[in-house]
Amino acid sequence: MAGGKTVLVVGVTGSGKTCLIRRLKRKIFKAKKKHDFHTTETSGFVPTKIGEDSFGEVGGKLQPLWLDYAQDVSGIIYVIDARAHGRLTQTAVYAHQLREQTQVPLILYVRRAKNMHDCKRILNQWLLDDFRFICALDGYDCDLEEIHSFVKSLP
Template sequence: SSEITLLTVGLDGAGKSTILRCLQGGIIEGVSTTVGFNNFSLQLYGRKIITYDVGGGPRIRGIWKNYYHDVHGIIYVVDASDHNKLEENLEVLEEVVKHDKSKGKPILVLANKQDIPNAIDKERLVKQLQLHSL
């Protein structure tokens, strides 16, 4: 099939919906926090890509695992400007990576908000999130 299904997750406020709306070519101002679930669809290189955008609040993270089995890959979005959430990002990302139903699936870690002054640089982010050892 030429259809690709992805799951986009990350902590609340990371910018998941904004990124997806931007990829669709939509307006990115006034995007509100996702409380539950959004579905984005776009065409890229002749393929239809469907992305499940699930909220990142602590209460909703428990449902992420319900989507792992049904997707081709996972996009984990990190707010690179939020130094205070690095440890929480590490814990949550580890849960995603180590879950039985996500094993063997490609996982893209996307560092968002790098344009904000004092955002965490790539090297520190890779080290803090232990990306080489996950």
């Protein structure tokens, strides 16, 4: 299909999906104002057009429907908050399930890891180390570019 790609953005509640899409839309590399990151829980499916592409967030509460939403997309971005320790088991189980159940290219977007070593340790701990991933460290500006190159690489 010519034109834009459709990307599904999933992850457990509060993992940072809305903020990420907002940064992509407004090309915010670093938080400038407090309200840039003020959000409320997303209910249902919220598509956001960014250039030619469309990024659709499914709220974490709709996890049972992630697979349904994944049917007609080019790729999936799976957002993980590395410091949400209590949610990591669930996060890993859902990531494995999603990858087993769909052929759609999937990338993990891991935010708030302390450093690359910490990020890899977490992925390793939850057997996610063979997933493609982006490690979005605090103050790291290149994560949006990495997302754009993932989207570009999609069929």
